[in-house]
Amino acid sequence: MLAGHFYGPDLQFRLGIGMALGYTLSRAALGFAGSVNRAYNTGSTRLMQALMGLFFLSALLTTGVMVAAGPTALDLWINPINGGLLLGGLLFGFGMTFSSCCASGVLTDLVTGPPRALVTLVFFSAGVFLGFPVQQKASLVTQSWLTTPTGAALDKGGVFLPDLFAWDGTGGYLGALLLTGALCLSVVWLSRQYQGRRERLGRLGYVPSERRQDELRQQRRREQAGAELRGGWLTEAGYQRLFVRPWTMAEGATVLAVLFFLLMAVTGSGWGASTPYGLWFGQALMALGVSPERLGEWTGLGAKPFLIPFFQHPITVQNIGITLGVVLFLLMSDRLRQVVRSALHLTPKEAGLYALGGLCMGVGTRLANGCNVGALFTPIANFSLSGWIFLVVMVIGGVAGNRFLRRMTP
Numbered sequence: 001m002l003a004g005h006f007y008g009p010d011l012q013f014r015l016g017i018g019m020a021l022g023y024t025l026s027r028a029a030l031g032f033a034g035s036v037n038r039a040y041n042t043g044s045t046r047l048m049q050a051l052m053g054l055f056f057l058s059a060l061l062t063t064g065v066m067v068a069a070g071p072t073a074l075d076l077w078i079n080p081i082n083g084g085l086l087l088g089g090l091l092f093g094f095g096m097t098f099s100s101c102c103a104s105g106v107l108t109d110l111v112t113g114p115p116r117a118l119v120t121l122v123f124f125s126a127g128v129f130l131g132f133p134v135q136q137k138a139s140l141v142t143q144s145w146l147t148t149p150t151g152a153a154l155d156k157g158g159v160f161l162p163d164l165f166a167w168d169g170t171g172g173y174l175g176a177l178l179l180t181g182a183l184c185l186s187v188v189w190l191s192r193q194y195q196g197r198r199e200r201l202g203r204l205g206y207v208p209s210e211r212r213q214d215e216l217r218q219q220r221r222r223e224q225a226g227a228e229l230r231g232g233w234l235t236e237a238g239y240q241r242l243f244v245r246p247w248t249m250a251e252g253a254t255v256l257a258v259l260f261f262l263l264m265a266v267t268g269s270g271w272g273a274s275t276p277y278g279l280w281f282g283q284a285l286m287a288l289g290v291s292p293e294r295l296g297e298w299t300g301l302g303a304k305p306f307l308i309p310f311f312q313h314p315i316t317v318q319n320i321g322i323t324l325g326v327v328l329f330l331l332m333s334d335r336l337r338q339v340v341r342s343a344l345h346l347t348p349k350e351a352g353l354y355a356l357g358g359l360c361m362g363v364g365t366r367l368a369n370g371c372n373v374g375a376l377f378t379p380i381a382n383f384s385l386s387g388w389i390f391l392v393v394m395v396i397g398g399v400a401g402n403r404f405l406r407r408m409t410p
Contacts, residue, residue: 013266014314018321019328020259021271022108026326028252029209031105032372033096036398042205043198045191050249052184052191054256058381059180061261063173066382071160072153075269077378079369079386080144080157087140088368089375089390093397095360096372097405098353102361103273103371107322111330115346120358121277127362128278129299135366136300146385159385176383183388213248244333260381267314270378274371276316277362282306353408 025031035048066074079085096102099120101109106124109117135141144157151158165175198204247255260271282295283306296303310316330336361371368375368390376394379387 010267010314011312011317014318015321015324017259017263018318019325020321021104021256021318022322022325022327023329024247024252024255024259024325025104025108025322026112026329028247028249028255029213030249030252030256031101031108032376033100033102033105033398036093036395037097037100037402038207039191039194040399040402042207043195043203044205044207044210045195046207046210047249048191049188050253052187053250054253055377055380056181056184057254057257058260058377059177059383061257062264062381063177065261065264067171067173069268071150071162073268074264075267076150076154076160076382076384077270077272077370077374078151078154078156078158078160078382078384079375079379079390080142080151081146081159081386081389082140082144082157084134084138084141084367085369085375085386085389086393088364088366089393090397090400091360091364092368092371092375093364093394093399094401094404095357095362095364095397097398097401098357099361102373103277103365104271104322104373106358107273107319108326110323111326111336116350116354119346119351119354120361123355123358124274124362125277125281125358127359128274128365129281129362131363131366132278132299132301135369141367141369161383161385173383180380180383187391209246210249213246216245217248260377264381270374270382272315272370272374272378273319273322274362274365274374276313276319278366279305279308279313280310280316283310349409353405 030047030050032051035051038047039045066076092102096105099106099116101117101120103124106117106120110121142157144151146159147157148159148163150160150163161176161179162172165172165179168175195204264270278299282290282292282299285295286292286306292303292306295301295306327336365371365374369386370376370378370390372394375390376387379390381387
C-alpha cells in the first residue's frame with residue numbers, strides 16, 4: 001500500500017537514492033556528527049579524513065554536471081556568508097554532541113537507536129519550525145557579507161569558488177577544484193597532527209566500528225591470497241562478503257560520492273534533509289486545528305509547503321528512503337533485532353539532553369541555511385565557500401558541546 005503513494009519518476013528516484021544513502025551510511029559506519037565527537041572522545045580522526053575524501057571526490061564528479069548545465073541552471077547550494085552561518089554552525093555543532101547525530105543521522109538512528117532518535121527528531125523538527133521566520137525574514141540570514149557574480153545570479157548571495165578563478169581557461173573550475181583539494185588536504189594534515197598528538201600523550205582511544213573495519217581489512221588481504229575464495233560467491237562466505245561484511249569508510253565515501261553525483265545529474269540539486277522536519281511539525285499543528293494560512297503567515301513560507309501531501313514531498317520521500325535503507329542492511333545482515341533491542345532504554349536526563357540537542361540543531365539549520373549535508377557537504381561539493389566556514393564553526397561548536405556534556409555527565 002505504501003508504495004502506491006510514491007508515484008512519479010522523481011519520487012521513485014528520490015526513494016531509491018535515499019535507500020542507497022541509508023544503506024551506505026549504515027554499512028560503512030559513516031556519520032557527519034561523528035567527525036567531531038569521535039575525535040574529541042577518542043582522538044581518532046579517521047572519519048574526518050574519510051569525509052575530506054568524500055568532499056573532494058563529490059566535487060570532482062559533479063564538476064562535469066556544472067560545466068554541462070551551467071551553474072545558474074542548477075539548484076546549487078551557494079549559501080550566503082553572514083552572522084547566521086556562523087551562529088547556526090556553532091549551534092548545530094553544539095547540538096549534535098548531545099544526540100550523537102545530525103539531520104541525516106537521526107534518520108538512521110530511528111532504526112539503530114529509536115528512543116534517542118525519536119526525542120531528537122521531535123525537538124529537531126520544532127527547532128526547524130521555530131527558525132523558519134528568522135530564515136525567511138532576518139537580514140542576519142538572508143544578506144551575504146561576500147558575494148560573487150554566480151552567487152548574485154542565483155539570488156542567494158555567497159561565494160562560488162570558480163568565480164575567483166575565471167581567468168584559468170576552464171571557467172574557473174580547475175582553480176576551484178585545486179583549491180578544494182588543497183583545503184581537504186589541509187584538514188587531513190591537521191587531523192593527523194591532532195591524532196598523533198593524542199597518541200603521543202597516551203590518550204588515543206578506539207572506535208569499535210573502526211577496529212572491526214581494520215580486522216575485516218586484514219581478513220580480506222588473507223582471502224585475496226587465495227585460500228578462502230575457492231568456495232566462490234554462491235556460498236555462505238560469499239554472501240557475507242556481498243551483503244554483510246561492513247565496508248571501510250573509504251569504500252562508503254566512494255559510494256556516497258557516486259550517489260551524490262547521480263542526485264545532482266538527475267535532479268539538478270544536492271543532498272538536503274532538514275527542511276521537511278519543520279514542515280512535519282507544521283502539519284502536526286494542522287492536525288491540532290491550526291490553519292495552513294496561519295502557519296504560512298507566521299513562518300514566511302506561505303501556506304503551500306504545508307499543504308504538500310506527506311508522500312509527495314521529494315526530500316521527505318528521500319528521508320524515508322534513508323531509514324528504509326538502514327532497515328534493509330540490518331535485515332540482510334540479520335542484525336535488526338539485536339540492534340533495536342540493544343538501544344531500547346532512555347533515562348529522563350538523557351531525554352533532556354537529546355531534546356536540547358535536537359532543538360539546537362533545528363534552529364541552527366535555519367540560521368545556517370542547512371545541516372551537515374545542506375550547509376556542509378553539498379555546498380563544498382558545489383564549490384561554495386560557505387561550506388568551509390560552516391565546517392570550522394561546526395567543529396568549534398562540537399568541541400564546546402562535548403566539553404559541556406563532559407561536565408554534565410562526569
